[in-house]
Amino acid sequence: MREVTVVILNWNGQQLLEQFLPSVLASTYTQAEIWVADNGSTDSSIAFVKASFPQVKVVELGKNYGFAEGNNRAVARVETPYVILLNSDVEVDPNWIGPLVSVLENNPEVAAVQPKIRSYHNKEYFEYAGAAGGMIDKLGYPFCRGRVFDHLEKDEGQYEEAADIFWASGACCAIRTSVIKELGLFDGSYFAHMEEIDFCWRVLNHGYRVVYEPNSLVYHVGGGTLDYGNPRKTFLNVRNSLATLMKNLPKGQVFPKIFARLLLDGVWGIQLLIKGQFAGFWAIIRAHFAFYGRLGAYRRFRREVYKTPPEHIPSSGLFKGSIVWDYFVKGRKVS
Numbered sequence: 001m002r003e004v005t006v007v008i009l010n011w012n013g014q015q016l017l018e019q020f021l022p023s024v025l026a027s028t029y030t031q032a033e034i035w036v037a038d039n040g041s042t043d044s045s046i047a048f049v050k051a052s053f054p055q056v057k058v059v060e061l062g063k064n065y066g067f068a069e070g071n072n073r074a075v076a077r078v079e080t081p082y083v084i085l086l087n088s089d090v091e092v093d094p095n096w097i098g099p100l101v102s103v104l105e106n107n108p109e110v111a112a113v114q115p116k117i118r119s120y121h122n123k124e125y126f127e128y129a130g131a132a133g134g135m136i137d138k139l140g141y142p143f144c145r146g147r148v149f150d151h152l153e154k155d156e157g158q159y160e161e162a163a164d165i166f167w168a169s170g171a172c173c174a175i176r177t178s179v180i181k182e183l184g185l186f187d188g189s190y191f192a193h194m195e196e197i198d199f200c201w202r203v204l205n206h207g208y209r210v211v212y213e214p215n216s217l218v219y220h221v222g223g224g225t226l227d228y229g230n231p232r233k234t235f236l237n238v239r240n241s242l243a244t245l246m247k248n249l250p251k252g253q254v255f256p257k258i259f260a261r262l263l264l265d266g267v268w269g270i271q272l273l274i275k276g277q278f279a280g281f282w283a284i285i286r287a288h289f290a291f292y293g294r295l296g297a298y299r300r301f302r303r304e305v306y307k308t309p310p311e312h313i314p315s316s317g318l319f320k321g322s323i324v325w326d327y328f329v330k331g332r333k334v335s
Helices: 014-025 045-052 066-075 097-106 177-183 195-205 231-248 251-274 278-293 295-305 323-328
Strands: 004-010 032-038 057-060 082-086 090-092 110-119 134-137 142-144 172-176 209-220
Touching: 004 014, 004 066, 004 097, 014 032, 014 045, 014 090, 032 045, 032 066, 045 057, 066 082, 082 097, 082 177, 097 110, 097 172, 097 209, 110 195, 134 195, 172 177, 177 195, 195 209, 195 231, 231 251, 231 278, 231 295, 251 278, 278 295
Parallel strands: 004 032, 004 082, 032 057, 110 209
Antiparallel strands: 082 172, 090 209, 110 172, 134 142
């Protein structure tokens, strides 16, 4: 019996599969099965995988469901106790799986565990999407140990201890399958971005832990689907961030914190206008109206998932101040 299924979501990514799938297949862990879940690619990705890597199971989803729903549909077929979500643009260390599985096996209260994520292009430095574990500030702004906004730290051994974190990166994380069956995985309406934070916040609110494990190491390219400055990425991040707050904050904090975020988004939008970045400004406006349009769905989600509404924000990985203030006003560059 296999113990873990590695799910690699693909969309027109033949070049990435050619480059990075061999490192996954070279993993030393023997009890893993490797899946490529295809989001309706129009290139020759699937034919390439079937011809070049017959040991890899191909799950054809039929159309592009996005990162969130694509992973939902693939993971729904997983029968192993643990599943690892892995982006197609990640190079893995040969020994990366064992430490992640060990954390889950030895700690039944842990729902998800993330490896150390360094940059593929600058391997001494942490990578934007995950670094040494996700954190969040009092207004719901996510950042990482090793990455605050656009500032990336060099890995000098400062994060060599396992630690409880607020969220694990969707670029690479191992999840207990039973927790997914209990609480669900991603909100498919997100399409992409912030879905892993929403998931991890949900499991924390239900008493589980999310952990960073430094003995597992991977290298992430990042920005492979949407460039970090892409207006589409801005739209998804803004809309989904507001949705995550609406769905998971304690009831008494929902209105004041979302109102504060809307104001700060407005400040950001004005800055983009001044810089002539009209597409980015319009993306923020559209994201706000998209959020308003789904308020009823978010309220229904809260009622269905939280029979007892959360009374406080989980403390693991919570920065009690404002990372925006500390970074842009006080010049704080490290987590």
